[in-house]
Amino acid sequence: MSFRDVLQPGAGRIRAAQYLPATPETVFWGRLPCASDVGVLTIDAGTEVTIDTISHEGVLEDQGRNPAVFFGGHGVDRADVLDDAVVLAASDFSRNPRVDGPHVVTGPIHVRGVRPGDLLKMTLVEAVPRVPYGIISNRHGKGALPGEYPLGSDNVSIFATVDAADGSEREPAGTLVGTLPLLPGGQRVVRFPLHPFLGIMGVAVAGEQRAHSVPPGAHGGNIDINLLTVGSSLYLPVQVPGALAYVGDPHFAQGDGEVALTAMEASLRVTVRFDVIAAADAIANFGALAGPLAETAEFLVPTGLDEHLDEAMRECVRAAIALLGARYGMEPTLAYAYLSAATDFNISQVVDLVTGVHARIRVADFEGAGLARDRTEASS
Incomplete structure (x- = not known):
């Protein structure tokens, strides 16, 4: 670019x-x-x-x-x-x-x-x-290490640039990468993918x-x-x-x-x-959502939000159990076990006063299981 x-x-x-x-x-x-x-x-x-x-x-x-x-x-x-x-x-x-x-x-x-x-x-x-x-940017009193960073007395704003990929396996042609110097003002850089x-x-x-x-x-x-x-x-x-x-x-x-x-x-x-x-379809497909739910081609992504990271994690697990029950009719104890065995829980951010955790539930794992609504309609 x-x-x-x-x-x-x-x-x-x-x-x-x-x-x-x-x-x-x-x-x-x-x-x-x-x-x-x-x-x-x-x-x-x-x-x-x-x-x-x-x-x-x-x-x-x-x-x-x-x-x-x-x-x-x-x-x-x-x-x-x-x-x-x-x-x-x-x-x-x-x-x-x-x-x-x-x-x-x-x-x-x-x-x-x-x-x-x-x-x-x-x-x-x-x-x-x-x-x-x-x-x-990094500002005093903010970030994961407040009081430790920035190292000096001033706020820090790091300038990063966009570069074209080099066409390698790691940087496929047509994608963009970000670059940062290894040392202030230095010529050697670290390159990372942009999303x-x-x-x-x-x-x-x-x-x-x-x-x-x-x-x-x-x-x-x-x-x-x-x-x-x-x-x-x-x-x-x-x-x-x-x-x-x-x-x-x-x-x-x-x-x-x-x-x-x-x-x-x-x-x-x-x-x-x-x-x-619509509200009725929302309940049938996702249950009663109390907060944001993300979806990608690969994952359902329930979230947990709280000032304390431990509680955000608990909220995310509860949301994931409820989602699996509403969408697939999965019994809570079995859903809890599945999440432990097969689902990654990621920290979204820890810097926004309210911390966030999100789960990545693979949709492919439930192919053939059918939706809870479909099974209810079939049995009626």
Whole structure:
């Protein structure tokens, strides 16, 4: 990816007929939509929307709130800095950095006909890097090792670049990799695969209090599950009419845990399809979901969220047992045994006040078992 590939607002390929740019009028910064907010776009269920997202890295106050200057300090020409990020940072957008989160989210999107009790299914159809660089940050009091890192007195923002794969078995042609130097300013680099995804996918919370953008919850939000790459879906219990969905916190790459505080953060142009599962069908297929459920071609991915990692793990196990019972009719003790024998539980992140754990249940393991609903219908 070269600097010629920068996707400025409205420029370049826009996949869907519906396009939502990121402007001061179409984003939230540090807070998430609630029931009293109004959609900036209204769509029917089944619609694909191409959405521009802005990474918070480079626009924050402790980085100067001037992305042209901030990225210029890393050798990026002004023409290669996103115009919408510059406009947002220079605007009078009301945000209190002492009490609000850092994330910029685009939306909300009102989905016609969706009601509380339904599930909103958000499928990532496409995720295209808007720039060929990103930032990995560590701030004092944050991350997995607060008080130990950063090593100095200042916050740290590591500049990472995007490179084309070398065509080897490890780096197949046509893919992208990230690079970091082994030493500050050094020429030797470490190369790692990029898997773009959205750290934030969510629905509005009930009531008139906007949720903070950092801790995830039943509304989704900042769940940071790196399995949610192109082709994957997130199911969220709808809390308000129209769902009022939003996306943000774009990542180019993230390891499970996201230990330094952020991963490789950089702006994406994404296309998301918004589908609705009616309440009765949702119960039949997934049971009573209390929080986010992800799905990939290979896995069902129930989640657990809590301030304490041990409790997040327990919540995830409970959610997985309930899911196997609702979807396949599996007896709880047997489901518990299966999860122990065959399912990986991964730490989503440990840096967002509320920690996250997600399970990877292989769908292929249940081929031939049939859905619980099908067996009930067959016996009636």
